[in-house]
Amino acid sequence: MKKTLLMILSVWVGLLSAISLAPAALSQQVVQYQIAARLDPQAKAVVGSETLTWLNPSSDEVRELQFHLYLNAFKNEKSTFMRESGGQLRGDQAEEGKWGYIDVQSIKLDSGYDLKPSMKFLHPDDDNADDQTVMVATLPEPVRPNGTITLKIDFYSKLPRVFARTGYFGNFYMVGQWFPKIGVYESSGMRYATRGQWNCHQFHATSEFYADYGAYHVDLTVPSNYVVGATGVEQGNHPNKDGTTTHTFVQEDVHDFAWTADPTYIRMERLFDASRLTTAAEISDVARLVGRSPEDVSLQNVRMILLIHPEHAAQADRHFRALEYGLKYFGLWYGRYPYPTITVVDPAYKAGGAAGMEYPTLFTAGTGWLPSSPPSGLEEVVIHEFGHQYWYGMVGSNEFEESWLDEGFNTYSTSQVIDTAYGPSSLSIPFMGIPFSWFISSIKYFEDTVNRLETLGSTRRDYIVRNAWEYYDQTSYGVNSYPRTAATLRTLQHLVGDQTFARIMRTYFERWRFKHPTSNDFRAIVNEVAGRDMKWFFDQLVYSSNILDYAVDKVSSERPKLSLGLFDDPSGKRKEVTEDDRKKQEKEAADSKKRNDSLFESEVIVRRLGGVVVPVDVRVVFENGEQFDTTFDGQYRWTRYKFLKPTKIRYAEVDPEHRLLVDVNLANNSRTLETHHRAVVKWTSKFMFWIQNLLMSLMALV
Amino acid sequence: MTAWEIFCQGRYLANRTKKLWFLLWLMNALLAAVAALPVFGVLNAELKNSLMAASLADRFSLDFAGEFAFKYWDSLPSALILIAALGMVYVVLTLLTTGGTLAVFSCTERRFTAPVFFKGCGTYFWRFFRLLIVAAIFYGIFVVALNGVLSSLVNKLTRPWTQQRLVLLVSWTRLLVVAFVFIVVNMVFDYAKVRLVIDEGRSAVMAALRSIKFVFRNFKKTLAVFVFCMLLGLLFIVIYNPLEHVLPQHTRRWIIVVFVLQQLFILARTYVRLTFFSSEVLLYESLRPSHAPAQEAPAAVPTTFEAGSSPSSPSASWTPPPGEAPAIDPTI
Structure with missing residues (x-):
């Protein structure tokens, strides 16, 4: 009897411990x-x-x-x-x-x-x-x-x-x-x-x-x-x-x-060793940034599997490195990757339609026989598709109805990872499969630039949020769902501050992983974490097709001129100010300029050219180094600033910190008093040189 | 006489025609300036008072380039039409000046003189115009059509292939074949022009057909001369590109220096083109079957050339003055 009781007890204890050891379902x-x-x-x-x-x-x-x-x-x-x-x-x-x-x-x-x-x-x-x-x-x-x-x-x-x-x-x-x-x-x-x-x-x-x-x-x-x-x-x-x-x-x-x-796949496997690939200092920095404990932020090991075609086998290291960056930064910033494996599939040549696609714990990348130097499309696709493990895989938004929540969030995150891990990318245009960047030094750019530029033509047709099949066309779907969202999130980041935004993204991920959030859920978290109502931001930049464009329309600095005409002084005497008096005054002002005590009437006009109303920083810099900073609320279409100072304006600039990434025209964001022709002459002469070469090539044919 | 010697003499002849260089450069620069003027206007309006000008003076800005392209995208067709129109004017001017250039290289003195040059321009313009039409047909058939046929063959052949490496190797081979055919067609029509001038032919078709015969009969030499001239052009590119890349271009002085360098490069390209023509004239004269008289009726114009400078009586045994050029094979 005692034996039987002991047996029952041990089975019971065993069962209980088995239940407690079994991983709890995350969803x-x-x-x-x-x-x-x-x-x-x-x-x-x-x-x-x-x-x-x-x-x-x-x-x-x-x-x-x-x-x-x-x-x-x-x-x-x-x-x-x-x-x-x-x-x-x-x-x-x-x-x-x-x-x-x-x-x-x-x-x-x-x-x-x-x-x-x-x-x-x-x-x-x-x-x-x-x-x-x-x-x-x-x-x-x-x-x-x-x-x-x-x-x-x-x-x-x-x-x-x-x-x-x-x-x-x-x-x-x-x-x-x-x-x-x-x-x-x-x-x-x-x-x-x-x-x-x-x-x-x-x-x-x-x-x-x-x-x-x-x-x-x-x-x-x-x-x-x-x-x-x-x-x-x-x-x-x-x-x-x-x-x-x-x-x-x-x-x-x-x-x-x-x-x-x-x-023909070559199967390779490596371990994402969290302790080797993240340092205590990195964990502590991120923990501070996102307001979590280092334990919350620390990562776990993951088995990385690569199925690669023999032609690309030499690029295995690049695939693994990019995947490591993805696991590391997505994990640190948003939350650790919870699955034991991640599989990267290198699609066959001419099976490009299968490339760059995400599935849970498995995604397809895509490369060529002769890839550009890193970071190139190879790294971008690996990090982007891995990122979908977060924005699609774990945060299960409805891609049919709100594609920005997965593709756009992921484009934003991918850009941050690439810029952090690799620095600027090189523009590479392949010819006959050979990347030009091998031979000539190429233009370097950060992902923000590309996201912004790809956005320029898109905003006039659709809002960001729309059923995926109801955008104006496929291009509008692509631009709104990917780069426009990324540029908009980056703008939001600049407006609420890096730390607040990092906490917004972390909170959104933590609260909605293994669930189905909507745009409203994200907005609620933005308001909650930022501690203010950001509805105006979403109304204008997410649920609108308006463009954002602020410009410095006018900058002037002139000495006050003596007014002509008849003037009564306090004693009742009438005095006429003539052209001669004005000339005399101008001469005196010119002399005082040499003494540096002449006053200037300066004026700056800032205009809102687009439909989006966002408070924008305005900076006016004077020739003596003095600086005037203010904010234009943008409510009316324009505003004027006047100054009376013993110095001229050097320049005026809106959004001097470049926080509004979705501004469609950066060239008009500033205005200098003096004109600058160097850039104009330089690029015109370059253009002329290209045309000359084109004509010379034509000569060889005739 | 070897192809190398022909090429060296050709360079020597091109060296002697500096006025011609200048004339051709001026023609090129003026037309390009017409295209550049609107760009100057637009850039000036966009940038002259913007802080972006300062950064653009230092380096290329993808931000500005993208914005500029976006803003002026609708103007692109007009810009392309302007460039195409300038291209057509340039073609006409090139047809004119090529006649003059070949007349200069094939006259007895082989020096640039205004009468010889301008007479040549007028004399050969319509012949070269007709030749241009024939050339367009040849380029169409042998380059564009061949490229299309080969492309479709390569696509068909490589369709089931699963290795990009093999597909690329085949594609590069196709490109090389097309480039080679392009060079041959280009050579054929260069010699056709030379033939029209030296033999005083009038028929563009006959000139083209005989030129084909000439090129293929003397394929090694014609190709070697072409390759030497092409390498000369590549040499200038190899010199220019790194230089342009390392020079700072952010101050007024350096912008001027680079502009001058650019124009020197265009002058160098002009020189290369002249070397092509002069070498081809020399080679044609040296290889013409037994200095056979022209089979077609001579043109009326050469009689008006100055004594000793008739393009119809080139001196096959012409040598540069002693000490001015490399030794010349007396067998010419």
Whole structure:
């Protein structure tokens, strides 16, 4: 009896300790996917079977389930994706006859109830009856609040020739958005939902994705000579009798699963050793900056996996170094990377459509045989796509509806990492695959400059926040979602201060990781951390297409002139001031100038040329070194400053600290009293020289 | 006589025509100045009172360049039309001056004199104009079309290739082939011009066809002369570029120095072009089959040339005055 009691006690203690040792889930695990998939290299297809357990996170009874069938975007030219993209995305062309699609062959409840008869396609965004990227299945009984439902789905995914993120080229496979994926059920009050509803958009040319967090357990069966990489941790693999191998990957707290296979990959693995790559001083500095303890800021080790093609093997170090910078700075600034692995995929040459894409714990980079010197596109794409582990992966904003929250935030963060880690980049324009920067010293620039310049032409068409498929065009989507957001966040940083902004970003990440925030949630955190209402900023720079442009319109410094005419003195005597009196006075003033005690009437006019009203610093510098600083509130279109001083103005400048990165014209931000022709002559003569050379080359042809 | 000797004599002849250098440079600079004037006006309006001018005097500003491009993007078509119009004027002027230049190099004195030059300009203008049309067809067929065909072949061939290295190597090979064909076509039409002047031909088509025959019969020599001249041009580029790069350009004095340097470079390019022509004239004279008389009716104009300077009677055994130039092969 005693023995039995002891046994029961020890089992109980063991169970309790097992429960306490198991890592707590980081997210509300709404979905549990168990997928078995087999790659058919001949058919360029994946045959799969998934068991999906879905938790109804709301207090509603849910009577239907909606699914994304993303691959159907590549089924024909009538899909919404193809209509919007014209069969062309990110420089890649869809190839005729190499379509992709996904067939749901069977969909049943675990009770065996067949949902297929109720299956139909929805097109909530554009009423395109030909689009098959969203599917709905009606349930025989509703899923109760906080209840679960388990489905078994068999599917056949025919991969397209790599075009938009996913597909094959030769033996290279990048398999993303490949399985029937349930949408997000938003209960009333969640994000913008006013009542319980499915958020399950069609696949658009300019949209990315949105899904619930959960756990994935995926068995991938591929020919044994293929090297495989996937979301999550590989738990093991076992060869099969038919010459294939089954690889098992598992990962919790992610909202998607992607994988890649190619027999020519070289697999490399290195450890991100947090103790080696971050110093105590760095941790302490960042801790102070973001207002957290050093323990909160410190990082953890991560296994870095690189799947690289032999042609690029010499660039492995550059990939790893860039990834280390990403893990380090994103981790220090926003919060540590919580997953044990991160996999970088180097897409095959001519599979550029698969390059530069993020998936949870796995992303694709992209390089060429002859890359420019670092930091180049290689480093930028590695750091940017890694950054999406934060702004998309962990902070799960809705990319369909608020692309700025992932792409823009990530462009901002990427820029900060590149500038911090590498310094200025070099402009590199390759010719026939050879980067010019190898031969000539190239123009250096910081990322802020590029983000600002790319923004210049964009603001007149759209607000930053908009449904991804409703921007004026693809360019406007790109510019507003990426660089304009980055430049706007940088401007916000300058306005609230570096430390406050660092705390805003940290707080936003910490509060919203593994959740689905909106723009309003970010704005609330800005107000909370900054301690002031920044609505005016968001109204004008995020929810507006106005431009910001302040200018110094006029600068003058003149000696006061004697007024001509008849003047009565206090005694009642009338005196006439003539031209001779004025000349005499001017002569005296000229003499006093030599003595340096002549007074000048100076005037500065500052104008607001754009529609955005932001308080702007104004600085007036005088020839004697004196400086006058003030702020123009910008409420009216212009303001005038007058001075009476024994010195002339040297120059006047608005925004002297260059805080307003989104100002569209920096040349008019200052005005000097004296004219400067050196730059004009220098660049005109250069232009003339270029034309002369052009004409000389023409001479050789005639 | 070797190609190198021809090239050396060609350089010598080009050296003797400094007035011609100046004339061609002036023509080039004036036209470029016309294009530069609006740029000066716009830059002046943008920058003369801006602090940005100070930083732009020191170094290139991507911020300003981007803003400038954005602001004046709508004016780009007008600017391109202006440049194209200037290009066309330059083509016409080049057609004129090429006749004069070749007349100078092929006359007995082989020195620049205004009458010889301007007479040559007038005499050969329309012939060269017709030749330009023929040349355009040749460039179209042998360079543009060939490039298109090769591109499409390379694309087709490399479509399934999965290694960028191989694709790039094939693409570079294509580029080299096209560049080589371009050089050959360029040589052919240079010699066609030389032929029209020396042989007093009138038919552009005949001149082109015979020039093809001439170039391919003497391919090694014609190519060698071309390559020597081209290397001379490359030498000037190699000298100019680092110099321009290291010179400070932020003070008024240095801006003037660099401007002068730029103009010297243009003069050097003019000199290279003249060396092309003079070397080609010398080579053609030395290799012309048995100094055969022109098969076409001679033009009326040469009779009006000054005694001893007729372009129709070039002296194949012309040698520079003693001590002025390298020794010349007496077998010419």
